[in-house]
Amino acid sequence: MRPMGRILIIDDDPSFLQLYRARLGAEGYLVETADEIEKALARLDQGGWDVVLVDQKLDGKTGPDTGLDLVSEVSRRAPLAKTILVTGYATEAAVTRAFQDGAYDYLEKGPIFRVLLLAKLRNALEAVRAHHFGELSSDEAEAAIRDTWVAAESETDPNRKGKLLEDLMVLVFKTIPGFRHASARRRNEEEEIDLVIRNESTDPFWVNERTSYILAECKNWTRPAGATEIRSFLWKLSRKFNRSRLGLFIAPGGFSAPLRSDLHGERRDDYLVLLINKADLRELVHAPDRNAFLKKLHERAVLELHGENR
Structure with missing residues (x-):
C-alpha cells in the first residue's frame, strides 16, 4: 500500500510554497509543489495524490484565473484525490464554479489561513482515508x-x-x-x-x-x-x-x-x-x-x- 498523506500544491507564489512545505512537512505529510501549469500536469500524471491544493491565480495577482481553469483537469487526472481551491479573491461565482468542476472545498488566503489550512486538509484526508481503507x-x-x-x-x-x-x-x-x-x-x-x-x-x-x-x-x-x-x-x-x-x-x-x-x-x-x-x-x-x-x-x-x- 502506498503511504497516505501525499499532497500536491499548485501555486506560483514562492512565499506560499515555502509556507506549505514548512507547515505541512511538520505535520508529516509528503508535499510536492508545482508553480506553473505544465509542471502541475506532469505532477498530476504521476498519480497517487490524496489532496491537491490549487491556487486560483497562477500568473500573478492581476493575471487570469488559470488555477480555477485547472480544477476540472485535476478532477480528470487525479479522480481519487480531493481538490481544494485556494484563493485570495473568493467570489460566489468562482467558488460555485470550482465545486461544479469537482472541487471538494475552498480555502481563503486571509488572516487565519495557517489555521484553516490544517483543518481543511485534515477533513479532506479523512474523506480520502475513509474511502481508501474502507475498500x-x-x-x-x-x-x-x-x-x-x-x-x-x-x-x-x-x-x-x-x-x-x-x-x-x-x-x-x-x-x-x-x-x-x-x-x-x-x-x-x-x-x-x-x-x-x-x-x-x-x-x-x-x-x-x-x-x-x-x-x-x-x-x-x-x-x-x-x-x-x-x-x-x-x-x-x-x-x-x-x-x-x-x-x-x-x-x-x-x-x-x-x-x-x-x-x-x-x-x-x-x-x-x-x-x-x-x-x-x-x-x-x-x-x-x-x-x-x-x-x-x-x-x-x-x-x-x-x-x-x-
Whole structure:
C-alpha cells in the first residue's frame, strides 16, 4: 500500500510554497509543489495524490484565473484525490464554479489561513482515508498493516514517522470487530487528539468497559515519553463528558520512570490508560487475534495500576 498523506500544491507564489512545505512537512505529510501549469500536469500524471491544493491565480495577482481553469483537469487526472481551491479573491461565482468542476472545498488566503489550512486538509484526508481503507479486503488490510509498520520503522523523518504511526493504528483498529475509526488529529482551541475510536463492539468485555470512545495518543520514537505527556493525556480523557474512560498511550520510544509514577499516582476508578511500547506495537501488528491481544494489554494495565504486576 502506498503511504497516505501525499499532497500536491499548485501555486506560483514562492512565499506560499515555502509556507506549505514548512507547515505541512511538520505535520508529516509528503508535499510536492508545482508553480506553473505544465509542471502541475506532469505532477498530476504521476498519480497517487490524496489532496491537491490549487491556487486560483497562477500568473500573478492581476493575471487570469488559470488555477480555477485547472480544477476540472485535476478532477480528470487525479479522480481519487480531493481538490481544494485556494484563493485570495473568493467570489460566489468562482467558488460555485470550482465545486461544479469537482472541487471538494475552498480555502481563503486571509488572516487565519495557517489555521484553516490544517483543518481543511485534515477533513479532506479523512474523506480520502475513509474511502481508501474502507475498500480494503481483509487480506489487503493485513498487507497494508505490515507495509505501514515497515515504513514507520525505516522512516527517518520524525514528523513523517509519527504520521505513519497514526495510519498504522487506524488500520489496526479496522481489523478489530466493533471498533470504528471516528477521526484522526482532531483539534480545537484547547487540545489535539491523535485518534478517536468509536466503541461499537458487541464483545461483552468491551461492552462492560462502558466507554463510547477510545482515545489514542501516538508519541515519541526516539526518547521515552514523560510525565508531562501522560498528564496531558489524562486531562484529555477527563474532558469527554465521561464518555471516554479508556485511552491508548502509544510510545515506541518507551516510558520514563516519572511517567509510570505519575500514571500510578493519578489512577482513578473511571479512567484506564494502556501503555503500548515498541515491543507491544510489534506484537499487535503481527497478532493473529488483535482483539485478544488488546484484552491482554488491558489486563496488564489493570494489574499494574493495582500494584499486582510491577
